[in-house]
Amino acid sequence: MTARAGTLYVVATPIGNRGELSARAREMLAAVDAVAAEDTRHTGVLLRDFAIDTPLESLHEHSDAARWRSLLNRLAAGQSVALVSDAGTPGISDPGFELIRGARAHGIDVRPVAGPCAAIAALSVSGLPTDRFVFEGFLPARSVARRRRLAALADESRTLIFYEAGRRMRAMLADCRDAFGDERRIAVARELTKRFEESAQLDLADGVAWVDADANRTRGEFVVCVAGAARATDKPPTADLDALLTELVALTGTREAARIAARTLGVARNSAYQRALVLARE
Template sequence: MSRTIPGRLHVVATPIGNLGDLSPRALDVLRGVDRIAAEDTRHTQQLLAAFGARATLVALHEHNEAAQSAQLVAQMLAGENIALVSDAGTPLVSDPGFRLVRAARDAGIAVSPVPGACAAIAALSVAGIASDRFAFEGFLPSKAAARRARLQALAAEPRTLIFYESSHRIAETLADAAQAFGPERHAALARELTKRFETVLDGSLPALAKRLAEDADQNRGEFVLIVEGAPEEDGGEALALGRRAFSLLREYLPPSQAARLAAEISGAPRKRLYAAADAAVPD
């Protein structure tokens, strides 16, 4: 009795703007798999059409990933090869997909990366800011109070910080970041990377906010914000951990109690953590 050999899951990076960034290997994989799991099938269909490729597409997004993953794993166990793509860039970087990857690995299915474009790394490479240690924070909360609390929790982080932001909130995010990190913190703002109107601005956070205020065109598109890390200081890592813990705990506890618990968790001074409450101004 023959035994079916499981298929493979390919995690495929796609262009973030310039179609020339799709690698030959990625195109071969997309043309050769049995089906493609895509965040937005209409968007992926346009990408395939640009290269004269066809494929069976299935939607995989944050609202159906749990249920859809089980079906896709069953298909791979039956011998199908499947590619996972997001709308742009490397899947799972601020995009759905990790549940499918985990389910595939748990089922013993091989998972192969097909590397390519990633907006965060592309922006970091041209920012002129230290890149030996960095932390990717993705999208900040949309609500002002939560966004300010998150930024304040990162104020002592010594690693370079990478954020994604939309055109609707970039001005507010720059203002909140300047308040949390201070007016002298250096940053770079990459907009529409690899696309026709690509720009990369750098300077202090207030200076970047001023550039956007003076030029309406700079408020359009998709943004990656790179912020240099805080100066190293004694207990810097403990303070960064403590502020992050404090920002989470204060949503459920009075500030004094949240600061005490955060200090016990991190080893950071309680008074310095409690002082962070002043910066988290409600919306």
């Protein structure tokens, strides 16, 4: 295969199993003038496994402007470059997006070499609706910002897809439970296509317990798919929610009232809680 002069190839690499590197990707990685990699050590191992000796260039979120300009200049001068991430499709929750945008802005030809993507792989086996979905990438690491972002997504009716690191899984699932309600279904995929791959579908009420059941579930890389909220046309009338909340607030307080109402009527817990606060003030 011959690489086109002055072309940036966005090449998907394995998310786990080495067999995911397509024949076309192997040929293209061998044919280009340079490979721009998020981590040259990681990608170097991959290239050696397939006897590819194309020169590697480091390109990551901390690369200085000179490195970005150098690659764009090489492309403009007629060289071909392959962009790869540590795993999966470059540009998806990945700093390679900036090179792609820069190449487009300079009129450079950009072509995909399609392959694995962890978000799509997890969604495909999630058992949740796949016709409409939203990819959110990594949530904020700090709890306050994470909860704020989840609250903004509480009424999203499309399936939600998140990336998360194992060390934050327990806190992330606890915050999802508080924002979306105990009964919202989730599908969790860990270490996709790797040796210790596992996946599960459960209610958010059981998410923290699932993590706590195995110490390995605080390690590795996760994709979390969350079922969307009931659509507005499927939700109970506001009058029904208000009546139930008014009765429950008097007995249990706003937070517990919101939890029970959310489960009973199938609404987002955060929405029920915000409504309970309004009713408590009236």
